[in-house]
Amino acid sequence: MEDKSNDLLEEVTGGEYKYGFYTDIEMDQAPKGLTEDTIRFISARKNEPEFMLDIRLKAFRHWKTLKEPRWAQVEYPPIDYQDIIYYSAPRKKEQLQSLEEVDPELLKTFEKLGIPLEEQKMLAGVAVDAVMDSESVATTFRSSLAEKGIIFCSFSEAIREHPELVQKYMGTVVPYTDNFFAALNTAVFSDGSFVYIPKGVRSPMELSTYFRINAANTGQFERTLIVAEEGSYVSYMEGCTAPIRDENQLHAAIVEIIAHKDAEVKYSTVQNWWPGDKDGKGGIYNFVTKRGICEGENSKISWTQVETGSAITWKYPSLILRGNNSTGEFYSVAVTNNHQQADTGTKMIHLGKNTRSTIISKGISAGHSNNSYRGLVKTTRKAENARNFSQCDSLLLGDKCGAHTFPYIEVGNRSSIVEHEATTSKISEDQLFYCLQRGIDMESAIGLIVNGYAKEVLSKLPMEFAVEAQKLLSISLEGSVG
């Protein structure tokens, strides 16, 4: 444990936000529905090379043979895939002249999250000052990365500028044949991010910060590809703590991570999609496939995620530990409130010798919500001395919510050790009264207790994200105890 007094000081003085860039691309729209023509349209609009169109079409043909999975512990009305627009410009929001024109509810949330004023304007679509036009910031940012040979750009740009890398790695971790939503994403993905860290390079900064702004406009079908060459290191964060509303109800992203020998990738995400109103109407359905592969010896990938949004979340960041001595970690906090449903978890597939994995999952359910953790730990015959430790805790607020844990363990090797611990607890009345008696009101008390419960995971997040994530947890549970 680090010194808490330092944390405290850091929290008070630090956390200054570095602005990133924001692109607003004017584009037109594909006709509703999904056919091969739609896919050709998308590919053409994006000026993609032939190979990309081929992949998309293959994925689409495969998708047509699939049925939407229904095994998760979530319920939602059928999605009409022909009633969706698969390619459209991020709607150019009407520019507001000042923050006074912004929905006061939204401003309140910004304030609670401590988002700087200028950034509030960007998120809310208020015209920003010239100083804030951060094109130049972005350029400096990118050139300092480029000096080290790091590529960090949009997926579309990567397809154009680095087709050989895209062709080499895309779909190697999450092939389109993986699942229904992966096939759909591969067929119609709009854009996303591409990260390449060359051999022996440590990224000099967290690849992240400007995502908050960009995330406010992420497409419906995003794709992220991160490649870490031998001996390299990168910490990548994405997501947005501000609530993101989107007319697109269905979101199906893919994230692929490849870590070569001795490389380390830290992937952190805070996700706060619009969960819908108190009755669960209008929220985002988030069906994501995230997977990393520790390809080389001694490589390491860790996922840290904080999930508070979406009406429905279906998400299982997984790791394949192929290289000998490779390490996988998964730290997760998932909050559900009101009528939210989350079915999340992780898969750790141990293929290499002496591979290690740790899973720490903290579920928090409130209101009428349902929170399920589904974890698979598998060690294959060759994975000698593989080890896993899993801890899955659930915290319930009130008695109308549910938490479910489904651990699946497949051990194919006698020398492997797989440990699983699970707990379910409630916030006790004694704890709440103790806080009240010290002058802390009910909502802050819940916020404190919940953050304490989730601390093991939150402490894995990069500092500036962690402070926001803490506030976010409190906010998402507001009104959950009467």
Place this chain on the structure above:
Amino acid sequence: MLHIKDLSVSINGKTILKGFNLDVKPGEVHAIMGPNGTGKSTLAAVIAGREMFDVDHGEISYRGQDLLEMAPEIRAREGIFLGFQYPVEIPGVSMANFMRTALNEKRKYLGLEPLSGAEFLKLMEEKKNLVEIHSKLTNRSVNEGFSGGEKKKNEIFQMAMLEPKLAILDETDSGLDIDALKVVANGVNKLRSSENATIVITHYQRLLDYIVPDFVHVLFDGRIVKSGGKELALELESKGYEWIKKEANGVAAN
């Protein structure tokens, strides 16, 4: 400062306090003694605003306000502090963070600016010295893994941080060895002033050697059956609670 008049309290239909009366003025220290199960902790909880108890009858006024109308966190911010008999653990919440939240909520309520991180740390160091608590204790989660003695000292530390007007210490002495007892008493004594009042709940006379009370009340069967000066504690110690029980029954028989 605190006037309790004809207070009757029950839980799940079981009456615990029956026509309880007490008057506490600024600067005073009152000791409430009595055998186990007579309602001492219940009294403390009702003053602090615990909702699980039903106030069936009576009034409590605190500094001219109707206490029973106030939410528990407001009572706290208005200066009521309860040192718990059984302090609860809050995993993952550091003592420092907990106290900072509490202190700043109180300051906000009083219209004061929150303390900066540096100011807060300075204040915390000062108060920790007062109760001689180990510097690492405040980095740990609230009461988690604390020994019995550490938990009690920690209550007094919190009291020192929050500077209450009325402190109620519920069996803060139980489970303490003599050294820890002195530390706790010393902490309380240093915080005594002509504006503050303290109610010390205990069933041993021992603590009262170190925290000298102005009044001693004996609680039995839900009401005060005997009040006196500090000598009463000694008398009680030598004669035992049986004496009180007999007297109380005698009173009831009359």
